[in-house]
Amino acid sequence: MWVEELDNGKFKYFERYTEPYSEKVKRVSVTLESDSGRAKNKAVKILADRIDEKLKNYNRSDMRFDELYKEWFIYYKMHVKRTSWTKVPKMMKHINKVIPGDTLIRNIDEELIQKIVEEMYTFGTLSLNYTKQTKTTLSVMLNYAQQKKYISNNPALLVKIQPKKSEEEKRRKQMDEKYLDQKEVKVILDHVRKRNSRSLHAYIAEFLYLTGLRYGELQALQIKNYDGESIRVNGTLDYSFLKMAEAVKTAPKNVYSNRIVELSDRAKEILNQVIADNTFRQGEQAPDNYIFTSNRGTPLSLHSFNAILHKVEEELSFEKKLSSHIFRHSHVSLLSELNVPLKAIMERVGHSDANTTLSIYNHVTKKAKKQVINKLNSL
Incomplete structure (x- = not known):
């Protein structure tokens, strides 16, 4: 520390410190009335506090x-x-x-x-x-x-x-249980359709299978997102800790989730039928109206949808655990069987990380190769 006497008779005390980003030497100062020993001690404390304040955002390694x-x-x-x-x-x-x-x-x-x-x-x-x-x-x-x-x-x-060591076999088995083949999907849909009270659940399950949407993305689909040929996926429904009537449409999971999904003829039939059913029950549909809604006019909750799937799982004594997400994985599996390029699958389902898509894609490919060998051996 050093001190300089000013023209007005006061004394200015200075101290140097090194700024961490630039490593340049800088200084702080304080002006006091005298250069007495007491004033110097006071200056030392003030300058130390000012340096600490300057450096507090640089040195926090003592943080708990x-x-x-x-x-x-x-x-x-x-x-x-x-x-x-x-x-x-x-x-x-x-x-x-x-x-x-x-x-x-x-x-x-x-x-x-x-x-x-x-x-x-x-x-x-x-x-x-x-x-x-x-x-x-x-x-x-x-x-x-x-x-x-x-x-x-x-x-x-x-x-x-x-x-x-046991993880690889466990993961292989889990991968088999992550998706349904076409026959399994048909068995499930046929069973769900047996009850009129489950008609919406059947439409949702089939639509998820044909598009690969996340359930929250399906819930957030509005009339204005459907142009008759494709759907614009531009959000997901957030109702954590809320009632369905208070659910809010928020931004999609990530930037890759914001996408346009082209629809097959059957997928378009499902949307047209669901919209027609809603019009019959609720009257003319506004552009902001959600598409997949329950009798209450609110989007069908994930809990309600999965509850029906769990009942179906029990009724059919199904070995695989059924949930909304299995239809998304099944869509990836279906596209893999149809030899759709990996990048095209990722874009369609809105995957930012190739690992999830790739794990299903490779698993299906391995199974397909094994089937080829089995068919050749049977000749």
């Missing part, structure tokens, strides 16, 4: 993990859908078993994150996918800390999850 989570979670909720951020608190319970809230974030390393993986999956009972999602959530949080200059690197990026 619970403080980081609180700050990050507010930011995260502003950038993702409710269905995404509502899962985080439950994941944090698993993370906090290994990384307590009072842990300094500078001390979080690969070993701690690896321990989370081991407790959840390697030596635990939780699934590989859920463990991956939890690790990814932690990685997103630490990436935020790195961007804010709170830490210098993200240790989660270096942690890999090694699948168990």
Whole structure:
């Protein structure tokens, strides 16, 4: 610190510090009435506080993990859908078993994150996918800390999850159960159509199978999104913690989800019939009206749709677990069997990540190759 006497008789105290971004030396100052020992001590404290204020956004490695989570979670909720951020608190319970809230974030390393993986999956009972999602959530949080200059690197990026030996066979079996073949779809639809009270459920199941839409995208379809030949998928329905009558159409899952889906003749028949049924029950349909609605005039909830599928599963003693999403995977499987290029399938179903599409695509291709060999052997 140094001091300079001013023309007005006062004294200006200066101190230097290095600004982290540019690494340039800068200075702060304060003007006091005298250069006495007491004034100098006061200047030292004031200048130190001012430097700390300048640097507080650069040096936060002493931040606690619970403080980081609180700050990050507010930011995260502003950038993702409710269905995404509502899962985080439950994941944090698993993370906090290994990384307590009072842990300094500078001390979080690969070993701690690896321990989370081991407790959840390697030596635990939780699934590989859920463990991956939890690790990814932690990685997103630490990436935020790195961007804010709170830490210098993200240790989660270096942690890999090694699948168990039994995982490959389990995943192969799960992949078989992820989608339905054409015969299975026909059996299910024929059974659902046996009851008039399930007619809407049958239309929805078949439409999902023919288009590959996510259920939320189907719920959000409005009259104005259908031009007679194709549908514009431009949103999803968000009704977390809300009643269906209070549901809100929000932006789609990602930018790739915003798309136009060309319709087959049967898919167009379904839409035209459902719209006609709605007109008969509710009167003339406005452009903003949702298409797949229940007798109450609101979109059919996912819970109601899946509840019927679960009953059908029991009634048919079906081996595969039925849900809305199985029809989306079945659509990918159907297009794979028809030799539609992978990129075209991804664009149609709105996949941003090729892994999901590719896993089904490759699985169907392998099965097709095996069938070829079986047919050749039978000659």
